[in-house]
Amino acid sequence: MIDYERFFSEESNLYRVSDIRKLLEVAKQKELISLGGGLPDFRIIDSKEVLDAVTTVIMNKGNIALQYSATNGEPSFIDALTEYLEKDVGLEVKENESIIVTTGSQQAIDITARLFLNPNDVLLLEKPTYVASLNAFFPRRPRFEGLEITSDNGISIDELENKLEKLKKEGIKPKVLYIIPSYQNPTGAILPEKSRRKIVELAHEYDFLVVEDDPYSQLTYEGEKPKPIKAFDEEGRVIYISTLSKVVSPGLRIGFVLADRAVINRYSLIKQALDLHSSTLTQLIAEELLRRGFHRKYLSKIIPIYRSRRDAMLRSLEEELGDDAVWTRPLEV
Numbered sequence: 001m002i003d004y005e006r007f008f009s010e011e012s013n014l015y016r017v018s019d020i021r022k023l024l025e026v027a028k029q030k031e032l033i034s035l036g037g038g039l040p041d042f043r044i045i046d047s048k049e050v051l052d053a054v055t056t057v058i059m060n061k062g063n064i065a066l067q068y069s070a071t072n073g074e075p076s077f078i079d080a081l082t083e084y085l086e087k088d089v090g091l092e093v094k095e096n097e098s099i100i101v102t103t104g105s106q107q108a109i110d111i112t113a114r115l116f117l118n119p120n121d122v123l124l125l126e127k128p129t130y131v132a133s134l135n136a137f138f139p140r141r142p143r144f145e146g147l148e149i150t151s152d153n154g155i156s157i158d159e160l161e162n163k164l165e166k167l168k169k170e171g172i173k174p175k176v177l178y179i180i181p182s183y184q185n186p187t188g189a190i191l192p193e194k195s196r197r198k199i200v201e202l203a204h205e206y207d208f209l210v211v212e213d214d215p216y217s218q219l220t221y222e223g224e225k226p227k228p229i230k231a232f233d234e235e236g237r238v239i240y241i242s243t244l245s246k247v248v249s250p251g252l253r254i255g256f257v258l259a260d261r262a263v264i265n266r267y268s269l270i271k272q273a274l275d276l277h278s279s280t281l282t283q284l285i286a287e288e289l290l291r292r293g294f295h296r297k298y299l300s301k302i303i304p305i306y307r308s309r310r311d312a313m314l315r316s317l318e319e320e321l322g323d324d325a326v327w328t329r330p331l332e333v
């Protein structure tokens, strides 16, 4: 028997078994209704339309779909994403900006960690935050500075300002704030517009970058969709990460980053080393689905289902736990 431990790199020791993976194992049990894994519900999916989209891609663009493609993504898909960002998300891709397609937004977070974090660099992040992001951050060995989620409105901007001042007094400049401002995972908190604007101002004042992770803003149950922090960014401080996982399908493994071209060029160099490019086939399928408005039809059917589940959950919490616990009320009006 070989003892492989002595062959493993120091960095590989910093990777942990993903809590999400463990959670998904548990979620498979039949008697359990899991609310933990962030799994979209596909019972209402229009399989015929998906099949038709796949067939159209293979029949009409098979030579492109089955081939290697550009590291930053298939240009026609990037055009469709640009339109999605403008029409659905409310984000304009500016002249000096570009997009890179990643293999899920998980890869975007991993590349972000590789790109910006040296050991001991200060990383500001919500507490609690998305567990799988930590798996990408740990191996870079940053100094984590947590900002408590104090209410349904997410982190306290006063706490952020106090922390920034405290660090400044110690002569420390944080590099990156990683934040999930809309329907935060795991708390469901939503950062008000005033706080979003303030974060952009603070990033300028204290000279750090904001990495906005936004998988969920399209899953708005009532009222207006929240505007991403990126929408208030004139200077290029905000790196916007999102995904088609919750609005089309996580199986496609399509995420993306919108940022200044200079930043995207660096993402591209790292991505080349990781996997050359994300699947051309799933990019073209996603393009076809976006062009057909599949995501809008899917969301219009799934949102009422998610909303009624949230309401059932809040009712049960009230009935079962009453005064014994506190919880957030994700966008309850």
Ligand SMILES: Cc1ncc(COP(=O)(O)O)c(C=O)c1O
Pocket: 037, 038, 103, 104, 105, 106, 107, 130, 180, 185, 213, 215, 242, 243, 244, 245, 250, 253, 254, 255
């Ligand atoms: C906050 C957040 N970021 C990123 C992801 C990763 O999603 P994907 O890699 O499927 O795009 C998730 C998935 O649940 C998430 O909740």
